[in-house]
Amino acid sequence: MTFDLLKECGNARRIGISGHVRPDGDCVGACLGLWQYLTKCLPEAGVQVFLEKPADIYREIKGFGEIVTDFPEEEPFDVFFLLDSVPDRMGEALSYYRAAGKKINIDHHVSNKGCGDVNYIRPEIGSTSELIYDMIAPDMLDQDMAKAIYTGIIHDTGVFQYENTTPATMEKGARLIGSGFDFSRLIRETFYQKTYVQAQIMGRTLMESIRFLDGACIVSAIDRKTMEFYHAEPKDLDGIVNQLRNIEGVECAIFMYQTNLLEYKVSLRSGDKVNVAEVASYFGGGGHVRAAGCTMSGTFHDCVNNISLHIEKQLKRWEAEHDKRDDSDF
Numbered sequence: 001m002t003f004d005l006l007k008e009c010g011n012a013r014r015i016g017i018s019g020h021v022r023p024d025g026d027c028v029g030a031c032l033g034l035w036q037y038l039t040k041c042l043p044e045a046g047v048q049v050f051l052e053k054p055a056d057i058y059r060e061i062k063g064f065g066e067i068v069t070d071f072p073e074e075e076p077f078d079v080f081f082l083l084d085s086v087p088d089r090m091g092e093a094l095s096y097y098r099a100a101g102k103k104i105n106i107d108h109h110v111s112n113k114g115c116g117d118v119n120y121i122r123p124e125i126g127s128t129s130e131l132i133y134d135m136i137a138p139d140m141l142d143q144d145m146a147k148a149i150y151t152g153i154i155h156d157t158g159v160f161q162y163e164n165t166t167p168a169t170m171e172k173g174a175r176l177i178g179s180g181f182d183f184s185r186l187i188r189e190t191f192y193q194k195t196y197v198q199a200q201i202m203g204r205t206l207m208e209s210i211r212f213l214d215g216a217c218i219v220s221a222i223d224r225k226t227m228e229f230y231h232a233e234p235k236d237l238d239g240i241v242n243q244l245r246n247i248e249g250v251e252c253a254i255f256m257y258q259t260n261l262l263e264y265k266v267s268l269r270s271g272d273k274v275n276v277a278e279v280a281s282y283f284g285g286g287g288h289v290r291a292a293g294c295t296m297s298g299t300f301h302d303c304v305n306n307i308s309l310h311i312e313k314q315l316k317r318w319e320a321e322h323d324k325r326d327d328s329d330f
């Protein structure tokens, strides 16, 4: 085990767990996997998970129905875990974290430098759920825990596709599916399946996308009026930016949805040439080298103009470095 969860909890009576706003599969899987483990190992303690209401696709993970989504006033927690996030992205759960006796921050975002009294930040690991797996005593792992953690791993590795997948990730995946849950259905229903409306929005967004920088960059945006027309929520937009990145020749995909009159949530995905964590960090966001996000102010065109300067600079830097390398081959 890499990190002694139970020792860190000591004799805490009240333990809280949270992640980031608009919780994704990794965030939900890590929070519920940890919740199940602590509930099982520390039956005397009260353990609660606080998150914005996650997408319904995660409803079959044990503990989903216990997630507190309305953030009531609470006495300070003895220990509070912040998973897969920095405090800035916690939303309403931030006040619990601030007031807690002991703050534990477990994350894999390269942009997170550690924001707790105790920090376990591993950017080289593909998902926070994989970090939680490493912390769980193997003899305590049961099928429900395995399902939670597996969900997190598949969502952040694109079902073991992205380069954050290592041989160790696959070995852990093997042990997790060995517990016997229907992993095929889980992947289909939580990762690939879309509602009709989600598919329509995705189709429309792809249709309206614009390529620039000789096709190396692609951008598409969805405004509030369109979101309202489809009764869509941000969680209905998952997967669109990956689809943009999948287009041949694209080195960097940008997907934006409007959050306010002059404000967009921006998602960035890249191939080999652009470090999008660096781009997003410049605008106050963060994430990983190949997947990152930020919130930007301005019109659609302002945002695209500002962000594309950074992408172009990185593309040029990459080309220059590779030209140099090619020259030295002779």
Ligand code: AMP
Pocket (backbone or CB within 6 Å): 089, 109, 111, 266, 267, 268, 284, 285, 286, 287, 288, 291, 292, 293, 294, 295
């Ligand atoms: P998204 O584009 O929202 O799917 O996010 C891609 C990755 O970047 C995820 O790992 C997020 O956790 C991270 N990320 C997105 N937005 C932010 C932000 N504003 N600050 C820090 N990290 C972010």
Ligand code: MN
Pocket (backbone or CB within 6 Å): 026, 027, 084, 108, 126, 127, 128, 156
């Ligand atoms: Mn994650």
